[in-house]
Amino acid sequence: EIVMTQSPATLSVSPGERATLSCRASQSVSSNLAWYQQKPGQAPRLLIYGAYTRATGISARFSGSGSGTEFTLTISSLQSEDFAVYYCQQYNNWPPYTFGQGTKLEIK
Amino acid sequence: QVQLVQSGVEVKKPGASVRVSCQTSGYTFTSYFIHWVRQAPGQGLEWMGWINPNRDTTKYARKFQGRVAMARDTSISTAFMELTGLTSDDTAVYYCAREPLTGEFDFWGQGTLVTVSS
Numbered sequence: 354e355i356v357m358t359q360s361p362a363t364l365s366v367s368p369g370e371r372a373t374l375s376c377r378a379s380q381s382v383s384s385n386l387a388w389y390q391q392k393p394g395q396a397p398r399l400l401i402y403g404a405y406t407r408a409t410g411i412s413a414r415f416s417g418s419g420s421g422t423e424f425t426l427t428i429s430s431l432q433s434e435d436f437a438v439y440y441c442q443q444y445n446n447w448p449p450y451t452f453g454q455g456t457k458l459e460i461k
Numbered sequence: 462q463v464q465l466v467q468s469g470v471e472v473k474k475p476g477a478s479v480r481v482s483c484q485t486s487g488y489t490f491t492s493y494f495i496h497w498v499r500q501a502p503g504q505g506l507e508w509m510g511w512i513n514p515n516r517d518t519t520k521y522a523r524k525f526q527g528r529v530a531m532a533r534d535t536s537i538s539t540a541f542m543e544l545t546g547l548t549s550d551d552t553a554v555y556y557c558a559r560e561p562l563t564g565e566f567d568f569w570g571q572g573t574l575v576t577v578s579s
Contacts (some may be wrong), residue, residue: 373562385564387564387566389566390507391478395559396556396570396571396572397506397556397566397569398569399556399565399567399568402564402565402567403563403565408565408567409567411558414527424579440505440506442506442566444564445564446508447520448508448520448521448522448523449508449522449523449524450496450508450564451495451508452505452506452507454505455505455506455507455551
């Protein structure tokens with residue numbers, strides 16, 4: 354089973370600044386990596402798939418990079434609606450599909 | 462527009478079973494896999510399995526094999542997930558999610574809270 358590790362667990366950033374979230378896989382997942390945003394009481398929402406492709410309707414402020422075992426989600430110029438929990442997920446080697454434990458992005 | 466609408470809150474006793482439905486609309490039901498993912502209170506996301514509505518095939522996470530069954534009814538574009546032998550550890554929000562055959566989950570249901578308590 355591929356283990357996904359996200360860092361940091363909590364990230365405090367001021368509105369208008371940039372946030373950089375990391376995700377590491379225990380073995381290569383190629384570019385088969387997605388990022389999701391989850392707000393309290395809501396279902397996750399797909400942001401990025403294929404490591405760097407934005408999902409339909411997702412702001413260009415969200416960008417993904419990386420391949421193999423190291424991935425990054427960058428959110429430029431943070432807005433109030435961006436403060437949420439972010440999960441990475443690999444879908445290269447399954448079953449199981451595995452998620453990271455999440456990074457909580459909070460207002461500084 | 463694509464929608465996945467799940468059934469409502471469930472409260473079950475230990476040892477019971479629960480069946481959650483996921484009614485889809487806005488797309489061709491048989492063209493996309495449906496996955497089930499759960500989230501215990503305050504915890505992360507845990508994949509349970511998928512069903513291919515076209516071929517009626519399934520794949521389950523090893524953790525749930527023997528306790529989970531996924532099914533579909535193509536006449537009403539609905540997927541179902543049944544979990545048996547419930548314990549308090551199964552208390553969670555259960556989500557269905559659509560996969561466009563490329564791996565990512567592009568649309569999600571609103572979630573169904575299942576509480577297991579004596």
